[in-house]
Amino acid sequence: MDHPEATTDSDRLSGQQVTTSCGNTPVSVVARHHLHLQFALSCALERALGCPINRFVVVCMWSGSVDAKVGVNKPELLPKEFSTVIDVAGFLSAGQENRLRQEITDLEEDTGFKLRVLAQNYPETPGLAIRDFWKVDDRTIVFVADPTFGNILNFNVGATVDLDIPRSFWSRLAGKYGNIFYWKEKGEDASVEAAVNAISTCLREPVGRNNCSEVK
Numbered sequence: 001m002d003h004p005e006a007t008t009d010s011d012r013l014s015g016q017q018v019t020t021s022c023g024n025t026p027v028s029v030v031a032r033h034h035l036h037l038q039f040a041l042s043c044a045l046e047r048a049l050g051c052p053i054n055r056f057v058v059v060c061m062w063s064g065s066v067d068a069k070v071g072v073n074k075p076e077l078l079p080k081e082f083s084t085v086i087d088v089a090g091f092l093s094a095g096q097e098n099r100l101r102q103e104i105t106d107l108e109e110d111t112g113f114k115l116r117v118l119a120q121n122y123p124e125t126p127g128l129a130i131r132d133f134w135k136v137d138d139r140t141i142v143f144v145a146d147p148t149f150g151n152i153l154n155f156n157v158g159a160t161v162d163l164d165i166p167r168s169f170w171s172r173l174a175g176k177y178g179n180i181f182y183w184k185e186k187g188e189d190a191s192v193e194a195a196v197n198a199i200s201t202c203l204r205e206p207v208g209r210n211n212c213s214e215v216k
Contacts, residue, residue: 072127082133086126087119091145091188100196107200112139113161115199119145119192141199145192152191153178165202169212173198176215 077088084104085097092100104115116134118125125146126133136142142156153174157165173195176182183191202212 072123072125073129074124074126075129075133077124077126078129078133084115084134085117085119086130087117088124088126089119089121089145089188091119091192093189096189096193100193103196103200107203111203113203114140115143115196115203116140117143117145117192117196119188122146122148143195143199145188145195147180147183147188150180151175151178152180152183152188153195161203164207165212169202169215172215 077086079086083101085092085100087097100117104117108114114134114137116130116136118130125144130136130142134140134142136156136158138158138160140156140158141161144154144156145152146154151174155170155174157170177191177194177198198215201216205211
């Protein structure tokens with residue numbers, strides 16, 4: 001499936017290609033060279049995290065205009081031991097976290113895709129520190145639940161995942177379970193659980209013309 005792409009001269013010079021989309025609106029990309037090439041994107045996820053992999057897709061939703069945010073790097077907010085679910089915002093109960101971890105483990109064993117969940121309230125986030133902690137790669141989906149900008153669901157999708165999953169799926173998922181009316185009525189935890197279940201269902205479907213055509 002062809003997807004619209006926004007690529008800057010800096011991307012071409014660096015040998016890295018960036019594909020970005022916020023809802024249905026392409027966003028501009030500004031490259032800055034540090035130890036890791038980072039991009040400032042007009043999305044809640046990238047404001048908080050930066051860019052964890054060389055080629056990625058960002059899908060995020062927000063309401064109204066927002067001020068630019070500064071990237072965060074707070075490794076002290078990471079758990080002491082590895083976990084596929086990090087809840088610095090306190091949205092999830094211990095039981096919910098355990099259920100999500102088990103679902104994510106089963107999904108990775110069955111499909112090879114790595115789903116990682118971070119619940120945060122910007123700027124209280126480990127931010128860039130999650131890249132190394134989770135060893136983010138092209139088969140990783142980083143799901144950041146953050147209500148700061150209205151829609152609570154933000155996704156950073158690895159290039160290999162993007163080849164198999166229609167990009168429209170992420171926008172429809174954010175629209176169904178991430179909108180402010182949904183999470184304010186049912187709770188942030190309900191949005192997170194519903195999104196993880198929908199992603200798991202989608203990734204288990206055979207790749208084809210109609211895979212992930214419904215958000216379940």
